[in-house]
Amino acid sequence: MRSPLCGVVCVVAVGLSALAPSHAVEFGAGLLGTGQVREGGRPDSTEVPSNLYGALLGSKLHHGVGGETYFRLARDWSRADGATDFYLGFVRVPARGIELSLGRQTLDDAPGALYVADAGRIRFDRGGRWAFSLFGGQPRYFEPLRGPEIVSQDEQLFGGSVRLRWSPQVTLALSFLQLQREHRRVNQLAGAVWQHTVAQLAGRPRVYALASYDTAESSLQQATVGSGVAVHPRVFLRLEGAYYKPQERSKEVLPGLDRFSDPLFALFSASSLKQGRAGLQI
Structure with a gap:
């Protein structure tokens, strides 16, 4: 037995x-x-x-x-x-408001999604109204959540971002990303993120919006609008609405691959998404 x-x-x-x-x-x-x-x-x-x-x-x-x-x-x-x-x-390596980073790192400047890449990035930020960044490298993919690395698809990405601080409560970030596979373009995205904190109101409510636009295909890829407020010192309430439309040009580049601009969402869906979410954090 x-x-x-x-x-x-x-x-x-x-x-x-x-x-x-x-x-x-x-x-x-x-x-x-x-x-x-x-x-x-x-x-x-x-x-x-x-x-x-x-x-x-x-x-x-x-x-x-x-x-x-x-x-x-x-x-x-x-x-x-x-x-x-x-x-x-x-x-x-920081130097007088400029920071250079080299190695396998998370690129959070790109529109549409986070990337882990063997890359170099340079940031310029002296604490004023303007901040800039440029990056480029080769993305890496891992099986969720802690599995082994997926074989590289010979991809390259590069882009940059600009952030404007209108005031301590209002910020606007503009970004650009081009992702290519085997030297053929897969994505060419422009993104914008706006955030406004209303400090005069109770709970300091925060309103934000973000969007990513495919400049090569002239199509909106992703849009999100949301708001959050601290209704209690230990309770935070968030309401959010999102729209997502994956692009399918990756099938033309390499048949059989099904990777969209959001790699996590692509694991579960291959269709457009309209979504509403509400969260309560205690």
Whole structure:
């Protein structure tokens, strides 16, 4: 008779931080380990998979240089095989209002979606009304949520953004992104994000709107309008409406691929989306 499934899960979290007052240098590290013993897919077999997730961070080093890295080490002890996933790792070099970052990093300047890319980015922000950024590199994709990296599709992206602070309560950001695969254009998006905080009213209500427009196809890809307010010191209420229309030019570039401008939504849907959402955060 086959023995019943037996599982043992072990989670270990280790945190480390150090501060050197003379140079104000900051270091941080974190480790998360998971392990399991389970019945294998074949009769009378056992699997012992384990994962080690780690993060290393440093900031305020010499001349303000800093960096971050996030990784995963996986191993099945019953089969003596494993894998290594390198999620993020980059270096930041600031200099008089200009910050240069190199490595695998999250690009949040692009319209339409967040990208993890092997890229370089330069930002200019001296705390005034205007801020600028330019970026370029090769996007990377991972199986959700913590799976291995997907094979690269020979993609490149580049773009930039401009942010205007009208006042401490009002900001406007304009951005541009071109994504190409095998040197053929897949996306060419222009985006805008507007946000206004009404500080004079109770709860400091915030109104925001964002949109991304495909300049090559002359079509609106995504639009969102929403508002949020703190109805209580520990309760935040948000109302939001969204419109999403995926573009299908990726099928013309490489048949069989189904990746839209929003990679997360593309996992679940291939049609237009009209959506209304409400959230309560306590």
